Amino acid sequence: MTDVTKNIQLSEEEFLLNMGPQHPSTHGVLRLVLKLRGEFIEDLTPHVGYLHRSIEKIAENRTYAQFMPFTDRIDYCASMPCNLAWALAVEKLAGIEVPPRAQYLRVLMTELNRIASHLIYLGVMSLDLGAFTPFLYTFREREWILDLFEMTCGQRLTYNYMRIGGVSRDLPPEFYQSCKNFTKVFLKKVDEYEALFTYNPIFLTRTKDIGILPIAVGLEYGASGPTIRGSGHNWDLRKVEPYSSYEKFDFNVPLGTKGDVWDRYMVRVQEMRESCKIINQALDGLPEGEIKAKVPGVFKPPAGEVISRIEAPRGEMGYYLVSDGSTKPYRVKIRTASYGNLQVLRYLSRGWKIADLVAIFGSLDVVLPEVDR
Amino acid sequence: MNKEQIENKITQKFGSAIEIQKTKNPEPFIYVSIEKYIEVCEFLKTDPDMCFEYLFQLGGVHYPDDRFEIALTLSSHKHKHELVLKVKLPHDNPKAPTATTVWEAANWYEREAMELFGIQFEGHPDPRPLLLYDDWNYGYPMRKGWTGPDFIPMPDKTKGGDD
Numbered sequence: 155m156t157d158v159t160k161n162i163q164l165s166e167e168e169f170l171l172n173m174g175p176q177h178p179s180t181h182g183v184l185r186l187v188l189k190l191r192g193e194f195i196e197d198l199t200p201h202v203g204y205l206h207r208s209i210e211k212i213a214e215n216r217t218y219a220q221f222m223p224f225t226d227r228i229d230y231c232a233s234m235p236c237n238l239a240w241a242l243a244v245e246k247l248a249g250i251e252v253p254p255r256a257q258y259l260r261v262l263m264t265e266l267n268r269i270a271s272h273l274i275y276l277g278v279m280s281l282d283l284g285a286f287t288p289f290l291y292t293f294r295e296r297e298w299i300l301d302l303f304e305m306t307c308g309q310r311l312t313y314n315y316m317r318i319g320g321v322s323r324d325l326p327p328e329f330y331q332s333c334k335n336f337t338k339v340f341l342k343k344v345d346e347y348e349a350l351f352t353y354n355p356i357f358l359t360r361t362k363d364i365g366i367l368p369i370a371v372g373l374e375y376g377a378s379g380p381t382i383r384g385s386g387h388n389w390d391l392r393k394v395e396p397y398s399s400y401e402k403f404d405f406n407v408p409l410g411t412k413g414d415v416w417d418r419y420m421v422r423v424q425e426m427r428e429s430c431k432i433i434n435q436a437l438d439g440l441p442e443g444e445i446k447a448k449v450p451g452v453f454k455p456p457a458g459e460v461i462s463r464i465e466a467p468r469g470e471m472g473y474y475l476v477s478d479g480s481t482k483p484y485r486v487k488i489r490t491a492s493y494g495n496l497q498v499l500r501y502l503s504r505g506w507k508i509a510d511l512v513a514i515f516g517s518l519d520v521v522l523p524e525v526d527r
Numbered sequence: 528m529n530k531e532q533i534e535n536k537i538t539q540k541f542g543s544a545i546e547i548q549k550t551k552n553p554e555p556f557i558y559v560s561i562e563k564y565i566e567v568c569e570f571l572k573t574d575p576d577m578c579f580e581y582l583f584q585l586g587g588v589h590y591p592d593d594r595f596e597i598a599l600t601l602s603s604h605k606h607k608h609e610l611v612l613k614v615k616l617p618h619d620n621p622k623a624p625t626a627t628t629v630w631e632a633a634n635w636y637e638r639e640a641m642e643l644f645g646i647q648f649e650g651h652p653d654p655r656p657l658l659l660y661d662d663w664n665y666g667y668p669m670r671k672g673w674t675g676p677d678f679i680p681m682p683d684k685t686k687g688g689d690d
Contacts, residue, residue, distance in 0.1 A: 203658035211669055215680060246552075373580050374602065376632030389604050460552060461600050461611060463583070474587055474598060474611075487586035489600070497635055527659055 155506040160178070167191050173508075175204050181278060182522030184496075186511075193507045198500050218244050218453055219318055226312035226475025228488060229524040231274050234260075234467035236269035237316035242397055243462035243473040248455035253444040255318035257399040262436040263315060264398075265429040266333075269340070270299045271467035272422045272429075276347060279419070279516035283360050288350055288409030295343050298336050301383070303435040305329055316451065333437055337430045344426055352421070361415040365502045365514035368413065376494030376503065380421045380478055385413030389467040402439070403432050415517040422519070446523045454481055468492055468519050490524040528576060528608055530555045536576060541567060544667060549604050554609040557566040564614050568629040571601060571610070585636035588646035595646055622647040626641045640682065643669035 165169070174185040189197040209228060213221045225240045226233040238260055252260075261269040277292035305326050307315040315322055317465060351357050361527025367420035372382040382389065390407040408424035410417025420483045457479035463472035476485040495518045502518075503511045528536070534555050538545050541613045544563035548556040559567045571579040579601035603611045605612040616623055626633040627647040637648045638657040643665035646652070656663070665675040675682075 203656075203660070206658040208668060214671075249551075268567075374631045376582055376630070387604070394607055458550060458552075459556065459598075461554065461583075461609070463602075470583065472583065472600075474584060474586060474600060476613070484588075485587075485588045487584060487598070489584035493635065494632060497632060 164189070166272045168196060171508075173511075175201075176182065181516075182519065183526075184520075184522050187386075188508070188511075195503050195506055195508065195511060198503050198511075200266060200496060200499060202496070202522065202525050205472070205523045207527065209527045210486050213483050214466065215482065217481045218455065218483060220411060221486070222316065222318075222524055223312065223314045226314055227426055227523065228490060228527060229468070229471075229492075229521050230311055230468070231521050232267050232467045233313050234315060235464055235471060237313065238264055238358070238398065239462050239464045239473055240465070241316045241318055241462055242464065243475045244455065246460045246462060247475060248318075248453075250319045250447050250449065252320055252447055254396070254399065254441040255324075255443045256445045256447075258436050258440050259321045259325070259445065260316060260398045262333075262399065262404065262433060262440075263303070263313075263321075265432045265436070266299050266302060268429045268467045269426050270296050272426050273299075275422055275519045276298040276351075276419075276515075279519075280351070280515075282512045282516040283357065285350075288347065290355075291343070291347065293339060297442045298340075302336065307330070317446055317449075319449040320444070322446075324445050325440075325470075330437060333433065334444075337434055341427065341430055344423060344506055348423060352423070358416065360509075361419060361511050361517070362411070364415045364510050365506065365517065366412060366414050367498060367502060371501055372413075372498060375498045377469070377498045378494055379465065379467070379491050380418055380425065381469060383407065384410035384418035384421045386411055386417075391470060395463065397464055403435050405429075405431050416511050418517040418519075452481060454479060466491055468524070469495060471524075484516075488527055490527070492518075492520040492522070492524040494518045495506055496525055528606060529611075533577070533608065533610060537571075540570065542602070548613070552597050552611075554611055556611045558613050558615065561614055561616065565624050565626065565629065567612070567625055568599075572629055576606070578603045580604065582626075582630040582632040583609075585633055585640065587621075587640040587646050587669070589644060589669065591671070592617065593618060594628070595644065595647065597623060597640065599626070616646065618648075622649060625651040627652060629655060630642060643667060645670065 168189060168191050171188045173188055175183040187199045201216055209224055212224055225236040228236045260416040273292040273296045277289035280288040301421050302315055304310050307313050307323055322516050326375055347403045366384050369385045372385055386409050388409055393407055405428045408421045411420050455477050457477055459476050463470055472489045473488040475483055478484040502514050534547050541563055544560040550556050571577045573660055576668035581602045581604055583600040583602050585599045591654055598613050599612045625637060637651055640646045642656040
């Protein structure tokens with residue numbers, strides 16, 4: 155092991171504290187070396203890479219279709235958006251037109267996954283802050299979503315649902331009613347979460363005015379998604395650069411005002427409600443027709459380069475794809491939201507206590523496999 | 528600004544340092560010479576018509592004949608346009624000035640490219656490895672043709688369908 159303390163100058167009142175890699179609040183494996191003065195954080199160095207699987211290298215050794223299941227593993231809390239971004243990149247490269255029904259199914263699944271992902275955020279964040287009960291509540295609702303996914307594609311965690319040119323399976327007959335019931339029940343459950351959290355004095359003390367992120371700083375460090383929308387920056391790729399027929403859906407982009415931990419929490423809670431709206435619209439307006447465009451078995455897209463961008467639950471994710479005209483991608487660069495969001499942590503946590511760091515880190519909703527890839 | 532306007536403006540400003548890549552993409556793909564790289568970055572970020580204040584990603588690419596490139600995806604939240612900026616690096620010694628002076632976000636992307644591709648970024652404030660483990664000394668794994676102790680290449684099967 156290299157000595158991380160080597161280049162850090164300490165005065166007499168300062169000391170170093172190692173947090174992680176296995177720490178309950180790091181949601182995966184992240185090591186933070188904190189430079190402290192008493193209980194206050196002077197500086198912080200994140201050490202990532204414990205979950206590095208070199209997915210980008212794997213991509214170069216697989217065909218375009220074979221790489222789809224690997225995209226699931228980039229962010230296992232929200233696999234559908236990772237699938238979607240890959241499918242969009244390859245379709246853009248090859249100029250494939252996706253049938254409308256497949257586009258709607260993609261939106262439906264992505265939004266269900268967004269809710270599932272935000273539920274993990276909510277439950278785990280509450281655990282970090284010392285409240286155990288909400289975790290059980292949010293995972294109860296998440297279970298229903300996983301059942302819906304299982305019904306559709308047979309998987310509960312890594313779905314491998316999207317295909318180049320469409321999706322793998324159509325909805326089973328019982329899906330419609332179950333999903334409708336879910337959105338109806340879930341909106342009431344969101345009210346329940348809000349009753350537990352939003353104006354709870356303990357929660358407010360832990361989150362209000364903590365870890366304020368100015369918009370300019372967030373953009374500079376590459377923060378995106380609810381992290382930057384919590385500061386009031388109106389930027390949602392679903393609205394700005396609609397993909398997969400998002401332009402046909404009516405929904406709002408929730409914004410925070412100040413950019414503290416509480417604002418980021420509020421944005422996510424409201425996004426869950428908006429996602430419910432989109433799911434209902436997708437279910438009711440689901441067009442008839444094919445679920446997959448015709449794609450040749452030996453798929454060789456033309457040589458060239460494309461970029462794809464989507465709004466994943468944690469922020470912007472996308473691929474930079476270089477093709478040399480063979481069956482395998484030449485180079486895939488994966489950009490994930492947590493990568494940018496984690497870089498902001500150093501700025502955000504300076505001057506706060508260790509207990510606040512846990513709240514700040516929780517509010518960024520970082521998923522470590524997405525950072526390490 | 529649309530694709531043509533961005534391409535025209537940047538060519539007018541920097542002339543021969545710029546090479547426009549012909550693609551079917553809606554975003555401009557632009558090559559910049561290594562000498563003008565940081566100057567162009569600063570222009571792209573600060574110019575009121577460009578305003579690329581957001582670095583979406585930065586990554587290295589290893590082409591045949593040991594040719595290295597870095598590709599930056601930039602996005603402007605003000606004007607809602609995007610751009611891919613690419614730099615060809617010197618053959619024998621892949622080296623580029625750091626872009627962290629322009630975008631803070633470049634910090635980790637450059638660290639990643641440094642350890643995975645062996646591209647040096649001069650003036651980087653924190654050039655430690657990012658992803659690989661501390662005792663790693665098996666070279667630069669993202670280079671083409673790299674092999675390491677646990678690396679087994681996939682058999683070349685071009686047959687087989689989608690599902």
